[in-house]
Amino acid sequence: xxxxxxxxxxxxxxxxxxxxxxxxxxxxxxxxxxxxxxxxxxxxxxxxxxxxxxxxxxxxxxxxxxxxxxxxxxxxxxxxxx
Numbered sequence: 001x002x003x004x005x006x007x008x009x010x011x012x013x014x015x016x017x018x019x020x021x022x023x024x025x026x027x028x029x030x031x032x033x034x035x036x037x038x039x040x041x042x043x044x045x046x047x048x049x050x051x052x053x054x055x056x057x058x059x060x061x062x063x064x065x066x067x068x069x070x071x072x073x074x075x076x077x078x079x080x081x082x
Contacts, residue, residue: 002015038054041047053060 001018001020003018004010005014005016038056042056047055050063052058052063
């Protein structure tokens with residue numbers, strides 16, 4: 001697809017090329033590369049334990065929940081010990 005750089009001058013030298021790629025390409029790429037990447041890194045334990053999102057049996061929301069619980073426990077113990 002071509003779009004004019006300057007309105008009113010539709011010469012080929014003043015046109016901007018816009019490449020349109022189907023969204024299916026991104027989906028297929030994610031399936032082919034993303035899953036294989038995750039499987040490979042899980043197999044060879046390349047991820048740190050604190051990595052949550054996208055891993056088998058873990059959710060990104062769990063990281064936020066763990067942080068909230070830790071802060072709440074610290075606040076609770078600070079109030080009860082002193």
